[in-house]
Amino acid sequence: MAMDLSSPYSPARSPATLAGRRGSLHLLLLRPRLATVRCSVDAPKQVQGRPAAVAAEEAPAARKECYGVFCTTYDLKADEKTKSWKSLVNVAVSGAAGMISNHLLFKLASGEVFGPDQPIALKLLGSERSLQALEGVAMELEDSLYPLLREVSIGIDPYVVFEDAEWALLIGAKPRGPGMERSALLDINGQIFAEQGKALDAVASRNVKVIVIGNPCNTNALICLKNAPNLPAKNFHALTRLDENRAKCQLALKAGVFYDKVSNVTIWGNHSTTQVPDFLNSKINGRPVKEVIKDTKWLEEEFTKTVQKRGGVLIEKWGRSSAASTAVSIVDAIRSLVNPTPEGDWFSTGVYTTGNPYGIAEDIVFSMPCRSKGDGDYELVKDVAIDDFLWERIKKSEAELLAEKRCVAHLTGEGNAFCDLPGDTMLPGEV
Numbered sequence: 517m518a519m520d521l522s523s524p525y526s527p528a529r530s531p532a533t534l535a536g537r538r539g540s541l542h543l544l545l546l547r548p549r550l551a552t553v554r555c556s557v558d559a560p561k562q563v564q565g566r567p568a569a570v571a572a573e574e575a576p577a578a579r580k581e582c583y584g585v586f587c588t589t590y591d592l593k594a595d596e597k598t599k600s601w602k603s604l605v606n607v608a609v610s611g612a613a614g615m616i617s618n619h620l621l622f623k624l625a626s627g628e629v630f631g632p633d634q635p636i637a638l639k640l641l642g643s644e645r646s647l648q649a650l651e652g653v654a655m656e657l658e659d660s661l662y663p664l665l666r667e668v669s670i671g672i673d674p675y676v677v678f679e680d681a682e683w684a685l686l687i688g689a690k691p692r693g694p695g696m697e698r699s700a701l702l703d704i705n706g707q708i709f710a711e712q713g714k715a716l717d718a719v720a721s722r723n724v725k726v727i728v729i730g731n732p733c734n735t736n737a738l739i740c741l742k743n744a745p746n747l748p749a750k751n752f753h754a755l756t757r758l759d760e761n762r763a764k765c766q767l768a769l770k771a772g773v774f775y776d777k778v779s780n781v782t783i784w785g786n787h788s789t790t791q792v793p794d795f796l797n798s799k800i801n802g803r804p805v806k807e808v809i810k811d812t813k814w815l816e817e818e819f820t821k822t823v824q825k826r827g828g829v830l831i832e833k834w835g836r837s838s839a840a841s842t843a844v845s846i847v848d849a850i851r852s853l854v855n856p857t858p859e860g861d862w863f864s865t866g867v868y869t870t871g872n873p874y875g876i877a878e879d880i881v882f883s884m885p886c887r888s889k890g891d892g893d894y895e896l897v898k899d900v901a902i903d904d905f906l907w908e909r910i911k912k913s914e915a916e917l918l919a920e921k922r923c924v925a926h927l928t929g930e931g932n933a934f935c936d937l938p939g940d941t942m943l944p945g946e947v
């Protein structure tokens with residue numbers, strides 16, 4: 517099959533072409549586009565989680581493209597020490613050769629995210645530009661000898677890489693360069709997320725959980741979910757957990773306590789400098805923050821601004837944007853969905869607003885307080901107080917997201933785009 521070289525990403529496919537790919541031959545046809553690294557400890561019989569017939573059909577092609585000692589298939593249930601493990605979880609990561617992924621992938625493979633009995637298959641999406649680097653990433657994963665890491669596949673076609681994905685961590689996006697208009701960034705990155713939404717819609721698990729990290733992540737998540745009409749909109753998240761972690765750090769610092777004493781921190785709104793770190797509902801040692809930190813001026817001005825601009829200040833110092841702490845916050849975000857939320861607490865994540873209880877505009881992706889039973893799903897927390905100060909700021913972030921949405925109407929299927937972004941709209945990493 518010929519590769520499209522006109523774009524680092526493969527073009528979106530028509531449903532007709534896609535239907536063809538779903539025929540019995542599609543695995544064999546697509547295999548050349550996917551280098552597979554299989555990690556196995558024991559002599560294999562069957563690829564975990566797939567029918568034996570399919571595994572047998574794939575085997576020759578996979579063998580041709582895999583790496584050294586890991587060129588093998590396996591059967592987890594045949595191995596005494598892995599018999600009690602859960603079945604393999606498929607995790608797709610885009611921008612997998614980038615800085616954030618370079619931290620994240622090793623955490624995923626180690627078991628610290630999904631647990632010590634959860635074997636994992638990593639499906640890494642790159643582009644023509646990064647394919648060689650991706651091979652390097654796969655080699656490092658091999659050399660790390662993680663017992664739970666059972667499969668690593670790399671590819672440049674989201675319709676292949678996202679196949680059966682149960683989690684999709686969408687990191688890859690063009691960084692905003694000097695002099696680039698935010699509307700241009702919305703358009704360029706929006707196209708990536710429109711295509712990836714279509715691909716997820718076509719080939720991912722029907723209950724895939726999608727976390728969009730690539731900026732502007734709220735609107736990218738909206739574009740992605742609008743292009744995936746057959747997947748639950750509720751399953752799409754925009755990462756604001758890094759902002760929550762930054763807010764917790766600042767509150768702990770000011771109160772002179774350790775981070776673990778800070779709870780119930782919400783980030784409302786957009787992952788941008790209009791985001792609203794909520795000190796009204798936050799707690800320190802179980803007490804309202806305002807009872808512990810009496811300096812209201814600090815809370816209203818310095819705290820809010822510090823959190824909003826933390827990413828930009830870090831770029832000034834480091835010369836690149838937060839990568840390690842972002843990876844940690846992705847881990848936190850996943851763990852918050854696969855573990856029950858501690859009693860009385862909540863976490864922040866950017867989710868689809870339709871049906872929200874706070875009166876926030878519907879049909880955007882907005883960060884709000886959520887709780888989970890640990891089943892990958894979540895519910896919005898209903899009993900949070902919103903005063904005038906908080907509401908005024910929430911409305912500003914909402915207005916920004918509505919403007920971003922108008923800017924990408926051509927990518928969400930809602931007509932012609934009209935871009936009237938507020939002048940001060942920035943990513944946290946911009947100063």
Ligand SMILES: NC(=O)C1=CN([C@@H]2O[C@H](COP(=O)(O)OP(=O)(O)OC[C@H]3O[C@@H](n4cnc5c(N)ncnc54)[C@H](OP(=O)(O)O)[C@@H]3O)[C@@H](O)[C@H]2O)C=CC1
Pocket residue numbers: 524611612613614615616617641642643644645646647687688689690691708728729730731732733755756757758759787837838839842945
């Ligand atoms: N939500 C959040 O809290 C945070 C979000 N971010 C965002 O995460 C994203 C990734 O950050 P990071 O990993 O540090 O970035 P890197 O630059 O290290 O990697 C980004 C990857 O994006 C891919 N990419 C896609 N399209 C383009 C393009 N047109 N030009 C260049 N690269 C492209 C590249 O991979 P390939 O060639 O394989 O496609 C690249 O490896 C950024 O959008 C950043 O703003 C960062 C920090 C926090």
Ligand SMILES: O=C([O-])CC(=O)C(=O)O
Pocket residue numbers: 731758826827828837838943944945946
């Ligand atoms: O703007 C960026 O790329 C970095 C970013 O999102 C952050 O640090 O929160």
